[in-house]
Amino acid sequence: MSTDPSRTPVVFDLDGTLVDSEPNYYEAGRRLLARYGVTDFTWEHHTRFIGIGTRETLEILKKEYGIEAPVTELLAGKNEIYLELAGAHTEVFPEMRAFVEQLHAAGHPMAVASGSSRAAIDAVLKGTDLDAWLATRVSAEEVGRGKPEPDVFLEAALRLGVTPESCVVLEDAAPGAEAARRAGMRCIAIPYVPETAGDPAFEGAGLLFKGGQREFTAQAAYAWLARTAPSS
Numbered sequence: 001m002s003t004d005p006s007r008t009p010v011v012f013d014l015d016g017t018l019v020d021s022e023p024n025y026y027e028a029g030r031r032l033l034a035r036y037g038v039t040d041f042t043w044e045h046h047t048r049f050i051g052i053g054t055r056e057t058l059e060i061l062k063k064e065y066g067i068e069a070p071v072t073e074l075l076a077g078k079n080e081i082y083l084e085l086a087g088a089h090t091e092v093f094p095e096m097r098a099f100v101e102q103l104h105a106a107g108h109p110m111a112v113a114s115g116s117s118r119a120a121i122d123a124v125l126k127g128t129d130l131d132a133w134l135a136t137r138v139s140a141e142e143v144g145r146g147k148p149e150p151d152v153f154l155e156a157a158l159r160l161g162v163t164p165e166s167c168v169v170l171e172d173a174a175p176g177a178e179a180a181r182r183a184g185m186r187c188i189a190i191p192y193v194p195e196t197a198g199d200p201a202f203e204g205a206g207l208l209f210k211g212g213q214r215e216f217t218a219q220a221a222y223a224w225l226a227r228t229a230p231s232s
Contacts, residue, residue: 051173
């Protein structure tokens with residue numbers, strides 16, 4: 001496999017990177033846990049799991065709160081609630097939309113690699129009109145291990161028909177940045193929670209927007225992409 005250096009493949013995380021779906025994920029988790037008698041799940045609790053796949057998150061919460069229901073039941077319940085919320089409204093970060101449009105216009109291969117379910121990925125991309133540009137998608141459901149393991153990113157490269165080392169990943173969370181490193185991919189990091197910008201996982205990012213989305217611009221990201229493209 002070879003890649004035109006002027007058309008670097010770009011792999012996007014979805015939640016917190018392309019779209020601000022974390023409020024919907026928090027609300028879905030809060031409502032789900034309430035069904036099982038957990039009424040003290042806060043936004044602060046939720047932020048611990050940003051960047052971690054839905055299944056892994058529910059496995060931890062099941063243990064922490066002593067929930068007897070199987071993870072498959074919890075997963076189905078959360079996905080049902082989340083899809084309802086996502087269908088009503090999901091916000092795309094404006095500069096991210098601009099970046100996707102710029103990459104598409106220049107012919108860069110693109111993919112989404114997310115810890116969300118495939119149904120959630122498809123629903124969000126369709127509801128935000130990003131689906132036409134981001135047809136290649138990988139869910140953590142489709143690989144053996146979720147982030148911080150590199151499986152979703154490696155699978156994205158495979159489906160794009162490119163080498164992992166040619167790819168650039170956009171990530172908002174430390175587990176995702178670590179997954180990119182393990183995949184041998186360069187990373188543009190945009191911490192969803194700016195206070196996590198000092199996490200060691202972000203130290204290896206080629207480009208770090210410490211202030212998160214309020215600092216990110218499509219122009220800056222594309223300029224870095226062009227400047228650092230590997231030579232053929």
